[in-house]
Amino acid sequence: MEPTDEGIIERLQARVDAVxxxxxxxxxxxxxxxxxxFSVAMGLGDKPRCxxxxxxxxxxxxxxxxxxxxxxxxxxxxxxxxxxxxxxxEGFASxxxxxxxxxxxxxxxxxxxxxxxxxxxxxxxxxxVAVFADETxxxxxxxxxxxxxxxxxxxxxxxxxxRLMLVARDPGATEDIPAWCRMTGHALLAQHHPxxxxxxxx
Numbered sequence: 001m002e003p004t005d006e007g008i009i010e011r012l013q014a015r016v017d018a019v020x021x022x023x024x025x026x027x028x029x030x031x032x033x034x035x036x037x038f039s040v041a042m043g044l045g046d047k048p049r050c051x052x053x054x055x056x057x058x059x060x061x062x063x064x065x066x067x068x069x070x071x072x073x074x075x076x077x078x079x080x081x082x083x084x085x086x087x088x089x090e091g092f093a094s095x096x097x098x099x100x101x102x103x104x105x106x107x108x109x110x111x112x113x114x115x116x117x118x119x120x121x122x123x124x125x126x127x128x129v130a131v132f133a134d135e136t137x138x139x140x141x142x143x144x145x146x147x148x149x150x151x152x153x154x155x156x157x158x159x160x161x162x163r164l165m166l167v168a169r170d171p172g173a174t175e176d177i178p179a180w181c182r183m184t185g186h187a188l189l190a191q192h193h194p195x196x197x198x199x200x201x202x
Contacts (some may be wrong), residue, residue: 008078008143013039014043015145016082026053032100038069040145041079042183043152051101058184065183066101072179073107078144133165133197134158143170148180151198155186157174158200163189166196 016036024031025047030041040047042058049057055065073079084094092098137154139147147168154164168177177196181188187199 002194005077009081011146012040012078012082012144013085015040016086019045019048020046024048024050024053026050026057032098033089034083034098037079037082037086038066038075041069041072041148042180043145043148043150045145045149060183068183070097076144077189078172132163132186134162136165136167138167139169140167141169143172144176147173147176151177151180152184155184155191155198155200160200160202163197163199166198168196169194 015047016033016195019036020033022031023029024035025044026049029050031050035051035054036045036048036185038051038054039045042054044054051066052062052137055062058065067160070083073083087096087098088097089096090100092100135154135158139150142150147170151164151166158164166177173196174191174193177191177198178188180186183197185201187201189197191197
C-alpha cells in the first residue's frame, strides 16, 4: 500500500519536530525549523546542521545553496507544506522567504536559483543502461527525508568512487535523487526509474 501525500507530510513534519530543540551538530548554534528541514533533505535529519555548517560541510557557498534547496522544496509538495508550516510557526507569512534565513537586503533570488549541476552529475534516462555497481539497496517506497537519510548512510559506508545501485519506487525519487547528488557532490551515473546508479565522490 502506497503512503498518501498526507502521510508523507506528517512523517516529514514528525522528523522536524523530533529534533526541534537540537543545536547544530557542528557549531552548537540553535537551528530553526527551516534549517532542520534542509538537514532532513540532505539526509542529516538525525543530526541537524545550521545553514552555514550544512553548506560548508558540502563545500558550497551558503546563499546559493540555500536558494537551490528552497527552489527544490517548491517543486516537492511534501517539503513545501512543511516549509509553509515552519513559516507560520516562526511568525512569517506562509509563502514568504523567512527572515531567519533571508535578510530584507537579499534580492529575490529564489526564482533564479540555479538548477545546474556542479559538473559531477551525468544522468541518463536511457532504458536498459548497464552500469556496474559495488553495492545495491532496494529502498522500496520510502520517500523524502527517510530516503535520503538511508542513502546518506549507505553512501558513507562505501569507499571513494565505489558505486551504489539504488532501487527507489517513490515517484518523487526522479527529482529527489538527482537533486541530492548535485548538492552532495556524488555522481549520478545513470537513472531509469526506479533504478539509480550513484558513484561516491572522492
